[in-house]
Amino acid sequence: MVGGLRREHAGSTQALTGWVHRRRDLGGLLFVDLRDGSGLVQVSFGPDWTDAEALETAHRLGAEEVIRISGEVILRPEEARNPDLATGDIEVQARSLERLNRATTPAIPVYRGPEDELPAEELRLRHRHLDLRRTPLQENMALRHRLILATRNYFDDLGFLEVETPVLTKPTPEGARDYLVPSRVHPGEFYALPQSPQIYKQILMTAGFDRYMQIARCFRDEDLRADRQPEFTQIDVEAAFVGADDVLEWIEGLMETLARVAGVEAEPPFQRMSWAQAMDRYGSDRPDLRWALKLDDWTEVLRTADSNILRGAVAEGGRIRGIRLDGGASLSRRQVEAIEEEAKAAGAPGLLWAKRTADGGSGPLSRWLEEGHWGALEAREGDLLLVAAGPDRVTSPALAATRRAAIQALELPRVTDHAWLWVLDFPLFEEEDGVMFPNHHPFVLPHPDDADRLAEDPLSVRGVAYDLVYNGSELGSGSLRIHDPELQRGVLELLGMGPDEIDGKFGFLLEALASGAPPHGGIALGMDRIVKDFLGAASLRDVIAFPKTTAARALFEGAPSPVLQKELADLHLEVRRRSGRGAEEPQGNEPT
RNA sequence: GGGGCUGUAGCUCAGUUGGUUAGAGUGCCGGUCUGUCACACCGGAGGUCGCGGGUUCGAGUCCCGUCAGCCCCGCCA
Numbered sequence: 001m002v003g004g005l006r007r008e009h010a011g012s013t014q015a016l017t018g019w020v021h022r023r024r025d026l027g028g029l030l031f032v033d034l035r036d037g038s039g040l041v042q043v044s045f046g047p048d049w050t051d052a053e054a055l056e057t058a059h060r061l062g063a064e065e066v067i068r069i070s071g072e073v074i075l076r077p078e079e080a081r082n083p084d085l086a087t088g089d090i091e092v093q094a095r096s097l098e099r100l101n102r103a104t105t106p107a108i109p110v111y112r113g114p115e116d117e118l119p120a121e122e123l124r125l126r127h128r129h130l131d132l133r134r135t136p137l138q139e140n141m142a143l144r145h146r147l148i149l150a151t152r153n154y155f156d157d158l159g160f161l162e163v164e165t166p167v168l169t170k171p172t173p174e175g176a177r178d179y180l181v182p183s184r185v186h187p188g189e190f191y192a193l194p195q196s197p198q199i200y201k202q203i204l205m206t207a208g209f210d211r212y213m214q215i216a217r218c219f220r221d222e223d224l225r226a227d228r229q230p231e232f233t234q235i236d237v238e239a240a241f242v243g244a245d246d247v248l249e250w251i252e253g254l255m256e257t258l259a260r261v262a263g264v265e266a267e268p269p270f271q272r273m274s275w276a277q278a279m280d281r282y283g284s285d286r287p288d289l290r291w292a293l294k295l296d297d298w299t300e301v302l303r304t305a306d307s308n309i310l311r312g313a314v315a316e317g318g319r320i321r322g323i324r325l326d327g328g329a330s331l332s333r334r335q336v337e338a339i340e341e342e343a344k345a346a347g348a349p350g351l352l353w354a355k356r357t358a359d360g361g362s363g364p365l366s367r368w369l370e371e372g373h374w375g376a377l378e379a380r381e382g383d384l385l386l387v388a389a390g391p392d393r394v395t396s397p398a399l400a401a402t403r404r405a406a407i408q409a410l411e412l413p414r415v416t417d418h419a420w421l422w423v424l425d426f427p428l429f430e431e432e433d434g435v436m437f438p439n440h441h442p443f444v445l446p447h448p449d450d451a452d453r454l455a456e457d458p459l460s461v462r463g464v465a466y467d468l469v470y471n472g473s474e475l476g477s478g479s480l481r482i483h484d485p486e487l488q489r490g491v492l493e494l495l496g497m498g499p500d501e502i503d504g505k506f507g508f509l510l511e512a513l514a515s516g517a518p519p520h521g522g523i524a525l526g527m528d529r530i531v532k533d534f535l536g537a538a539s540l541r542d543v544i545a546f547p548k549t550t551a552a553r554a555l556f557e558g559a560p561s562p563v564l565q566k567e568l569a570d571l572h573l574e575v576r577r578r579s580g581r582g583a584e585e586p587q588g589n590e591p592t
Numbered sequence: 593g594g595g596g597c598u599g600u601a602g603c604u605c606a607g608u609u610g611g612u613u614a615g616a617g618u619g620c621c622g623g624u625c626u627g628u629c630a631c632a633c634c635g636g637a638g639g640u641c642g643c644g645g646g647u648u649c650g651a652g653u654c655c656c657g658u659c660a661g662c663c664c665c666g667c668c669a
Binding site: 024025027028029030033042046048062076077079080082084085088091106109111113116117118121123175176195220222223225226345439440467474539549550555 | 593598599602603604605618619620624625626627628629630631632660661662663664665666667668669
């Protein structure tokens, strides 16, 4: 309201409410910047147009007090206009002033000067009501709202139905740790908060809701990161009688729509790449294609180099891959070693590197390179080669980190600011310590071309699965699902489950599949990440009204917290205190 | 679970090699001021140096532990 006043309102009388953002008291004359969700406007108080009583009150206003003023909008004197303010051509000359509520001095300032740093994150979270008053956060929340609204409208137009699914659900054994909710009525039994509505939406498919969507809250009890919160919001989508292309096209349309709302570029169709290609060319299943830089396979060229490291890696079935950086020889030894550190942090034992210089080469790798090698590697004077040798499992993450670090070190130019990508055909399973895990979840449809290898070589089987990647950030993940109960049972068996376990954990799903389940598939998109990435925000905390800390605490309201002994007893719970810590608070006392 | 960074006035920060009474800006309180927009000027109040222990004649500063926030690995799509 106040932020929308413009010169065409001059001459009108306005009644305005809002917060005292800032005050400039010149003695006889005083100015108040009045703020509400829409922005700022300058209100002027002076003896010639303000009631005496109102003027007196205005001199004593404090920051963040809530006021109502009424007065005339005037065009400011030419020399007193403020071009930095949207409402800077005008001001409101207050006739009357009513103080609607006082305000204690804010614990953290809402006003922020041009060179003021933000208060500590801890304080911003503890005093969230004040932090949220700031215009940037108001705008972030507003964009979030518009994106959710646009999502609902988009799917509504396509005939999708939003169906709510339970928040009190059944614990699932796979995937992340569940948040558990004890049952009062059933001693020793627990609900789980959903990690996603995955199984419910598949049951909705078998129930004949052939186009489903939901803005769904999901919960995962895992350690957090800047892009991970314990509770988060998904755009959950599922449809029956569809192929992967249908889902991809719907989502491309959605992203085009949402991007337009946010002022971001998204032009379908998005580039598509198999998981295998992504790993081969970029070492990552979510490559950031804002930069063109790729990995090269130099196994054939370098297997002849007289290096034990290289020969050994190849002899053990590994590959020699690397990155050639145009002009990379300009990096100092220290800078190259910093890149190597990144590769090591990503799990590589080390990085071999060589600079092509006027008098040959330098760097650990160069002593093994002969003239023919340089040529075959297309290395010209001034180039830098960064090489990793070994199994892809090790070198891919290392080279992905190398690529990121090199891009940063050389400040390579972007080829686009908005890189959209579909990564397709993820492997169905991965193996860790001889145990098979589902790469995504156990309901992904095996690729029809690979399905006959399920029994003898399951690790080579791809799933009909797809990830949406934007600027190197995974925005969503989905797949076609298994609708044949026998195939589903077989996959669960491959994961090491016996018949009883399968029936106990997934019996209700198998029963539904057996009742005439249509072929179906879908996707889930991370709403919070979409807002964050569209805004270019540094943290998910800036797009969630009440986020948790990295230790999963809510600082504003103080959750989690101990509960009364009686409440525990009602839930048939007993808390075992960690030993070895003195002076621990009792878990809770009976109310007196 | 592990690694790193940070913690000094309401807020943002400085604080030397361990040394006297811990500073600045801003905010707050009081005053002057009719065109400011980071208003200006004068004056003032404001400190559990996160917490606990240790070393030392002496600790904001060094050591150990601990708590909190942030970033990362593990974990997690």
